[in-house]
Amino acid sequence: MTASKKPSDANSPSPPERQVFFVDGSLGRRIIPEALRRAGEDARVHDDLFPQDATDETWLTEVGRRGWVVITKDTRIRYRAIETAALLSARVRAFVLTARGDLTGAEMAAIFLKALPAIRKLCAKHRPPFIARVSRDGGVALVFSGADIVR
Numbered sequence: 001m002t003a004s005k006k007p008s009d010a011n012s013p014s015p016p017e018r019q020v021f022f023v024d025g026s027l028g029r030r031i032i033p034e035a036l037r038r039a040g041e042d043a044r045v046h047d048d049l050f051p052q053d054a055t056d057e058t059w060l061t062e063v064g065r066r067g068w069v070v071i072t073k074d075t076r077i078r079y080r081a082i083e084t085a086a087l088l089s090a091r092v093r094a095f096v097l098t099a100r101g102d103l104t105g106a107e108m109a110a111i112f113l114k115a116l117p118a119i120r121k122l123c124a125k126h127r128p129p130f131i132a133r134v135s136r137d138g139g140v141a142l143v144f145s146g147a148d149i150v151r
Contacts, residue, residue: 018042019041019042019068019069019119019120019123020042020043020044020066020067020068020069021036021041021042021043021044021068021069021071022043022044022046022059022063022068022069022070022071023036023043023044023045023046023071024046024070024071024072024073024074025046025047025052026072026073026074027071027072027073027097027105027108028105029045029046029047029048030105031104031105031106031108031109032071032105032108032109032112033045034109035106035109035110035112035113036109036112036113039113039116041116044068046059049062050062055082056074056077056080056082056083056086057082057083057085057086060083060086060087060090060092061086061089061090062090063090063092064086064087064089064090064091064092064128064129065090069093069094069095069119069123070092070093070094070095071094071095071096071097071112071134072094072095072096072097073096073097073108074096075096075098077094077096077131078096078131078143078144087129087131087146088129088146090129091128091129091146092128092129093123093126093128093129093130093132094129094130094131094132095112095115095119095131095132095133095134095140096131096132096133096134096143097111097112097133097134098133098134098135098136099111099134099135099136111134111136111137111138112134114137114138115134115138115139115140118138118139118140119132119134119140121140122140122142126142126145128146129145129146130142130144130145130146131143131144
């Protein structure tokens, strides 16, 4: 009997994990989610799932439970104790747009689309919870990791 030259399923690389992107209310309801969907991504919108006045800890807990990736422009989220505690306990992966100035929805969407490869890479490399920043040029950098606290 001749051995098969086909690599076994166990040795085959697994396909990249498909991410679900949760678009925080700070980014709006239409332009950014639609741009992500046109790019083939699964995007969920805060206001479609939660009341507009839902606390950050409420939606962070649910989004973390579902394993979704948060995108937001709320640069203060990592400085507020309640939100940080919710982010840590729910094991959230959050990407925060840090560009200053009045960006249009289309400009923010373009930044997130440009950042997608780096977002995927960071999600694959680092276990949640974490917060990363997304800069105007689409660069992505880890700024806070719950793994550092848990150790």
